[in-house]
Amino acid sequence: MSGSQNTSMTIGSLAKAAEINVETIRYYQRLGLMTEPEKPLGGIRRYDEDALARLRFIRRARWLGFSLEEIGELLKLEDGTHCDEAKALGERKLGNVRDKIRSLQQIEGVLDQLVEECCTQKDNVTCPLIASLHEGFEAVTP
Amino acid sequence: MSGSQNTSMTIGSLAKAAEINVETIRYYQRLGLMTEPEKPLGGIRRYDEDALARLRFIRRARWLGFSLEEIGELLKLEDGTHCDEAKALGERKLGNVRDKIRSLQQIEGVLDQLVEECCTQKDNVTCPLIASLHEGFEAVTP
DNA sequence: CTTATCTCCGTAGTCGACTACGGAGTCAAG
DNA sequence: CTTGACTCCGTAGTCGACTACGGAGATAAG
Numbered sequence: 001m002s003g004s005q006n007t008s009m010t011i012g013s014l015a016k017a018a019e020i021n022v023e024t025i026r027y028y029q030r031l032g033l034m035t036e037p038e039k040p041l042g043g044i045r046r047y048d049e050d051a052l053a054r055l056r057f058i059r060r061a062r063w064l065g066f067s068l069e070e071i072g073e074l075l076k077l078e079d080g081t082h083c084d085e086a087k088a089l090g091e092r093k094l095g096n097v098r099d100k101i102r103s104l105q106q107i108e109g110v111l112d113q114l115v116e117e118c119c120t121q122k123d124n125v126t127c128p129l130i131a132s133l134h135e136g137f138e139a140v141t142p
Numbered sequence: 143m144s145g146s147q148n149t150s151m152t153i154g155s156l157a158k159a160a161e162i163n164v165e166t167i168r169y170y171q172r173l174g175l176m177t178e179p180e181k182p183l184g185g186i187r188r189y190d191e192d193a194l195a196r197l198r199f200i201r202r203a204r205w206l207g208f209s210l211e212e213i214g215e216l217l218k219l220e221d222g223t224h225c226d227e228a229k230a231l232g233e234r235k236l237g238n239v240r241d242k243i244r245s246l247q248q249i250e251g252v253l254d255q256l257v258e259e260c261c262t263q264k265d266n267v268t269c270p271l272i273a274s275l276h277e278g279f280e281a282v283t284p
Numbered sequence: 285c286t287t288a289t290c291t292c293c294g295t296a297g298t299c300g301a302c303t304a305c306g307g308a309g310t311c312a313a314g
Numbered sequence: 315c316t317t318g319a320c321t322c323c324g325t326a327g328t329c330g331a332c333t334a335c336g337g338a339g340a341t342a343a344g
Contacts, residue, residue, distance in 0.1 A: 010290075010291075011290095021332075021333070024331085027333085039292085042339080043291090044291055044292085044341080045292090060245055060249075062207075063245070064206070064207050064245055065208075066207075067330075067331090069330095077256060086256075090256050091257055094253045094254060094257060097250045097253060100206055101243055101246045101250065103205070104243045105243060107202075107203070111236045114219060115236060152320075165303055166301085166302060166303080168322090168323080169302065169303085181322085184309075185310070186321055186322085210300075
């Protein structure tokens with residue numbers, strides 16, 4: 001919705017915009033995560049905002065520990081897969097994502113407490129990180 | 143705090159308990175993520191619950207997309223690093239974790255909506271995944 | 285028209301994180 | 315005291331995810 005003029009980039013400017021190596025984009029194309037746009041008669045391919053959004057999504061998802069294969073599945077959800085199939089997949093992925101959130105929140109809690117208490121306590125040499133981990137850490141999936 | 147009898151395992155049973163390959167444990171030891179316990183005079187090393195908790199933590203953190211190097215830093219927080227140093231590190235890591243949580247929550251929201259709406263809408267062929275991504279996805283770090 | 289800077293595409297190399305191998309030593313059960 | 319399963323330890327191989335290379339063609343600026 002917001003104003004964008006530069007629909008249509010070369011792979012180079014796309015790479016710069018997404019902060020991803022050109023070679024990596026080409027690698028993703030080979031894997032089928034990105035589609036190669038048509039090449040105009042021995043010319044140079046052009047990319048649009050969708051390609052950019054997709055790349056950013058991939059980058060973010062990688063950062064969150066999803067494999068390229070899993071990311072492929074996530075992306076299939078927005079490409080016209082058959083609906084019920086997509087729904088099932090989406091639900092699985094959603095569970096996955098929620099597990100990760102829960103795990104991260106546990107780590108967050110522990111870290112937060114750690115930072116709080118860190119310099120307050122003097123006698124307890126071992127910080128309470130692992131101790132806390134013992135308790136709350138059997139619940140979630142990995 | 144809870145009752146545990148089997149303090150003292152061999153590397154094999156430790157591996158089984160943590161659901162991690164023996165070789166992987168040895169690899170972590172080489173990297174310094176796990177310490178090798180003393181070997182009793184040409185005998186066999188023994189591991190305790192702490193080692194197990196540590197391994198589980200590593201596994202979980204890996205699953206959440208942290209590199210072994212980052213995990214090393216997280217673990218340093220509970221080994222007696224100097225406090226202010228640890229605190230700074232902890233705060234950085236905390237920010238990191240919170241970014242991940244936020245990212246995952248965005249994905250969660252999008253996936254959730256997707257699953258909801260998936261079979262309801264008929265005319266809109268492209269599911270709203272990427273569309274939503276466009277909007278909310280500039281905020282967080284990766 | 286030239287020159288610099290891309291793009292294209294295939295192939296090869298790197299890096300992090302494992303995973304396997306193999307031979308010598310250890311231990312527990314029978 | 316043997317046998318089978320396991321440990322120890324060094325080295326080597328694999329796999330996923332990039333990253334680099336190099337030569338031929340395209341395009342834009344001067």
